[in-house]
Amino acid sequence: MTQLYHAGKGQITDEIRKVAEYEGIDVQKLTKRVAKGHVVIPSNKNRNTKPCGVGRGLSTKINANLGSSPELENVQLEVKKAKIAVEYGADAVMDLSTGPKFREVRKAVMEATNIPIGTVPIYQAGITASQMKDAVVNMDADDMFRAIEEQALEGVDFMTVHSGITLDTVEKVKRSERIMGVVSRGGAFLTAWILHNQEENPLYKNYDYLLEIAREHDVTLSLGDGLRPGCLADASDIPQIGELLILGDLVKRAREADVQVMVEGPGHVPLNQVEANMQIQKTVCKGAPFYVLGPIVTDLAPGYDHITSAIGGALAARAGADFLCYVTPAEHLSIPGLQDVKEGVVASKIAAQAADVANGLESAWAKEMEMASARKNFDWEKQYQLSFDAEKARKCRERKPTPESDMCTMCGEFCALRMVRDNI
Ligand SMILES: C[C@H]1O[C@@H](n2cnc3c(N)ncnc32)[C@H](O)[C@@H]1O
Ligand SMILES: Cc1ncc(COP(=O)(O)O)c(N)n1
Ligand code: MET
Ligand code: SF4
Ligand SMILES: [Zn+2]
Incomplete structure (x- = not known):
């Protein structure tokens, strides 16, 4: 039987539970969406697939x-x-x-x-x-x-x-x-x-x-x-x-x-x-x-x-x-x-x-907020960690190095962030 079949009967499968947890949404709500066909969880019975939900609200x-x-x-x-x-x-x-x-x-x-x-x-x-x-x-x-x-x-x-x-x-x-x-x-x-x-x-x-x-x-x-x-x-x-x-x-x-x-x-x-x-x-x-x-x-x-x-x-x-x-x-x-x-x-x-x-996805916003803090605090490691391509970000900074940690070589001593951070 399929995820859709179980959801239609109101049964919460392991896959539905895991997807709800990953997405941070209510499991009953997700079950209804799967039952309606607005969300699918591709997961063949013959394979041990990591559950991944695709569809409305995810x-x-x-x-x-x-x-x-x-x-x-x-x-x-x-x-x-x-x-x-x-x-x-x-x-x-x-x-x-x-x-x-x-x-x-x-x-x-x-x-x-x-x-x-x-x-x-x-x-x-x-x-x-x-x-x-x-x-x-x-x-x-x-x-x-x-x-x-x-x-x-x-x-x-x-x-x-x-x-x-x-x-x-x-x-x-x-x-x-x-x-x-x-x-x-x-x-x-x-x-x-x-x-x-x-x-x-x-x-x-x-x-x-x-x-x-x-x-x-x-x-x-x-x-x-x-x-x-x-x-x-x-x-x-x-x-x-x-x-x-x-x-x-x-x-x-x-x-x-x-x-x-x-x-x-x-x-x-x-x-x-x-x-x-x-x-x-x-x-x-x-x-x-x-x-x-x-x-x-x-x-x-x-x-x-x-x-x-x-x-x-x-x-x-x-x-x-x-x-x-x-x-x-x-x-x-x-x-x-x-x-x-x-x-x-x-x-x-x-x-x-x-x-x-x-x-308006909360999890997406949370990451943006973390990046904003990391930038403001010149926390380069955190910025790399949050970025989709950490290696490229690191290489870009190190290609034009500066011993100062609270600026980059774009503006140097005229770093905008640094100039006003203590007074605003
Ligand atoms: C429908 C899409 O499938 C992609 N596509 C077709 N064959 C391959 C392949 N061997 N490797 C990667 N992408 C492929 C093309 O990007 C096409 O646009
Ligand atoms: C979103 C999307 N559309 C189409 C195909 C198949 O490729 P094709 O239709 O060329 O066989 C695909 N893999 N993904
Ligand atoms: C004709 S090139 C192969 C696929 C093509 N890029 C497509 O969109 O549809
Ligand atoms: S041009 Fe290339 S990608 Fe496009 S259909 Fe022909 S072989 Fe495939
Ligand atoms: Zn094309």
């Missing part, structure tokens, strides 16, 4: 993507990425491996961490079909469900399923004036599959079967945004919104089956459309947790897309997004390396904290 969570590609596969490197992500405060990781050793990577990453882990099982189905049947589009429904079941049994906590890509939504893309077409990888696998086979998406057609598997192992479904915009001009268009309407219906069906569900969101969105996108998702999907990639608010900064995403992410989380999927400086350019993972996590943490403060 602190904003962040996810780090990692995994191999056909171009670069090194199991130990992916383990290192997972460890760095955890070290810098990622709340979850997704293994998005598409290299031939995807099973080995997944196993190693799952062993190296205990935070929730997510995957996109259609990748496994597609890679396997491309190896055994010559092409991704030659996978069949059994291949898709076999991948889902295998990963559910292994203990994957949340899975992206692109069930909103249908014959109808593909038709909408064809008729649209989209510039970028389909940029989601899972979305592209399924769009290509539908076009080739002229059949309905098995993840939509056999959604009830998918729900059965998810319910049995308590896998949280993350309804994929297969038609998310890939450039600013495509944001909020008919294919994107058409898919979202289907996801709204699928949220309802998941909840009726006691399956925990969240919804994935756009992509590339101009800043002035971010808030509306959050509001539409929250209404259409009846308060389901919203898991957003970025949003990336300008396309002109390859190499700095952790920043374009943190800007969008802060506004999104302020307007209702619950879970930020990080974007690294390598986005649109290459598979991320260790430094990219670190910078992606830090940028997302900044966005999440900015939103949590604006949303």
Whole structure:
């Protein structure tokens, strides 16, 4: 049985208790939110996952993507990425491996961490079909469900399923004036599959079967945004919104089956459309947790897309997004390396904290107050300890050293803080 099932019966699970404690909120209140599907706790029964709540009223969570590609596969490197992500405060990781050793990577990453882990099982189905049947589009429904079941049994906590890509939504893309077409990888696998086979998406057609598997192992479904915009001009268009309407219906069906569900969101969105996108998702999907990639608010900064995403992410989380999927400086350019993972996590943490403060979260405010005191008191160690990247902060100070502890080399003897502190 699932967290949603227990919460619906008013039962307080260990996971609910731990999340309430971590968030500093009333356990009864949290149980109600889980029962309604406004909060999910991705925690597969087959894995000993550290409980992490995602959704209404909780602190904003962040996810780090990692995994191999056909171009670069090194199991130990992916383990290192997972460890760095955890070290810098990622709340979850997704293994998005598409290299031939995807099973080995997944196993190693799952062993190296205990935070929730997510995957996109259609990748496994597609890679396997491309190896055994010559092409991704030659996978069949059994291949898709076999991948889902295998990963559910292994203990994957949340899975992206692109069930909103249908014959109808593909038709909408064809008729649209989209510039970028389909940029989601899972979305592209399924769009290509539908076009080739002229059949309905098995993840939509056999959604009830998918729900059965998810319910049995308590896998949280993350309804994929297969038609998310890939450039600013495509944001909020008919294919994107058409898919979202289907996801709204699928949220309802998941909840009726006691399956925990969240919804994935756009992509590339101009800043002035971010808030509306959050509001539409929250209404259409009846308060389901919203898991957003970025949003990336300008396309002109390859190499700095952790920043374009943190800007969008802060506004999104302020307007209702619950879970930020990080974007690294390598986005649109290459598979991320260790430094990219670190910078992606830090940028997302900044966005999440900015939103949590604006949303009035007490724990977020408490940390800001501590930092204010540490700054005022020139307590450098405390400042490093409170910062998202202690090492970088320390290096910055030590790069331009001064023997004086109550100033820095920015103003030197004209330090503003020092000049008035005793008289105000
Ligand atoms: C949906 C998002 O998933 C990310 N993505 C896809 N594959 C990988 C990988 N191997 N490593 C890290 N991120 C990946 C990209 O950032 C994309 O935008
Ligand atoms: C927020 C979010 N959106 C989408 C994906 C999956 O990637 P894709 O859709 O490209 O397969 C993801 N991992 N996270
Ligand atoms: C086409 S590049 C791969 C993913 C892309 N960055 C996206 O948002 O959606
Ligand atoms: S450009 Fe790169 S990141 Fe974008 S879809 Fe192609 S391979 Fe993936
Ligand atoms: Zn992109």
